[in-house]
Amino acid sequence: MTHTGKSLDLILVNNQRDGYCPGDVVSGHISLKISEATRVKAINVLLKGYAQVSWMHKRSHCSEERKYLSLSKTLLASTGTQNLILHSGMYKIPFELQLPQSPLVSSFSGKHGHVYYMVQAVLKRPFHENQHVCKDICIINPIDVNMPTLKSPVSKACKKIIGCWIFSSGPISLSVSIDRQGYCNGESIPICALIENCSSRLVVPKAVIYQIQTYTATGKTKIIKQVVASARGNVVPSDCSSRWNGNTLKIPPVIPSILNSDILKVEYLLAVIVQIPGAKDLEVQLPLVISTDGLSSQSFNMSRRSIVDMSLLYPTFTLPDVPEAPPSYAEVVSEEQFKEHRTFSCQPQPDWLLDGPAIAYIQQFRLQPPPSYSEIYPTEH
Known part of the structure; x- marks a missing residue:
């Protein structure tokens, strides 16, 4: 036969x-x-x-x-x-x-x-x-996000001094809190944060959700870190503070956290970052546990299909549907700083200053306003 x-x-x-x-x-x-x-x-x-x-x-x-x-x-x-x-x-x-x-x-x-x-x-x-x-x-292992350990609020704070010795400026401090640690696909995370900028620099805050894949074999570890969602805050000028009262960041369709394997883990982090020109960023990281429980059937199916489609093999970046306008000049520079700049720029400069290094010209352009929104996106309204 x-x-x-x-x-x-x-x-x-x-x-x-x-x-x-x-x-x-x-x-x-x-x-x-x-x-x-x-x-x-x-x-x-x-x-x-x-x-x-x-x-x-x-x-x-x-x-x-x-x-x-x-x-x-x-x-x-x-x-x-x-x-x-x-x-x-x-x-x-x-x-x-x-x-x-x-x-x-x-x-x-x-x-x-x-x-x-x-x-x-x-x-x-x-x-x-x-x-x-x-x-x-495809098999999904649901995680109960209603466990007490995942329903408790999470908070963290940090501070940084810019410069050193006599050249140091005031500190930049950041404190962040979220109402819980466990979330489901499709939910939005309300972020409460306080950014205090006592330095002489303009800083920009942003929030990012990272997916961290950890592989373990023969005593060695390989880690892959990628962005799955992000959002940018407004510029925080010198000697000013900015408060986020529940600013939200939506969780896209991602696979649930994998925490019960000894050779492969998938974890998530919420990072609130303060970008500082010319210095290392100030960052607060809070752990997240993401599950598929508690969703509507449509969102539940979307999150499960994301595994079958293998859409998370490579980094995913969340881009806005409509480009955001740059911050207005009034948001970046105070009226007192602008008047001081005009007075400085109108004063005659000695010849020796014009022969100096390029840094001598920085003050002259430091407070120029950004280009208008129509110059960058002429077709957008």
Whole structure:
């Protein structure tokens, strides 16, 4: 007997493309078409789940693998020493496999590793190699964001002095708080922040959500950090302060946090950053745990489909639909500073100053207003 005229297929009846959860039943049937009588030892269905990480470190290869799921069921089998004989025709053999209630690692695909699950049908015949057919499935492990540890407010503060010794200016301080640590896809994070700029420089605050992928193998670690959402605040002039009273940053469709694997983790951070010209940025980082619980069905499906589409393999940047106008001149420079600048620029300058280095001209252009919005985006209103 040959392979000619035999076809094996696997069809999932409740194929949840947006993902199965622990405790769900994976059901379907195996389709077998044969054109002549065939001896069969067994027809099995299996459900497997693995995590694999791999990358090159200098000249060595780092890799690890974990098995997270292994279920099997025999659908047809020979009795004793007699093989089962199937006559020509079309056979549909139904099956059901229930996922365990215990937490599973969510499906994921990243640059240096992935977590994947598959259903496999196996046809065993005497004196022939086994025939296989596989279908990938997506599994989501929901995280309960209503746990007390994730519902508690989180806050942090930091301060920085610009310059050193007699050249130092006043400090720049930043304090940030959010109402909780656990959020769901599609939610907006209300950020409360206070930026106090006692220095002589203009600073710009912004908020960023980072996704951090951590791969571990053979005692080494590989970390990938990428931006999934960001928003920019208004310029904070010298000797001024700015307060965010619940400014929001929306979480885009991303996979939930993966915290229950020892070789692959996916974590999230909310960072509020104060950009300081000519100095290292001032930054506060608050941990986030992102889940798919508590969403509407539409948002839930969107978040699950983002895993199947593999849209997070590379950094994702959130861009505004309409370009934002630059800050107005009044927001950047106070009236007293402008008058002082005009008085300074109108005074005659000695010849020795004009022969000096380029830094002597900085004061002359330091407080020039930015170009008008129409000069940059003439077609936008």
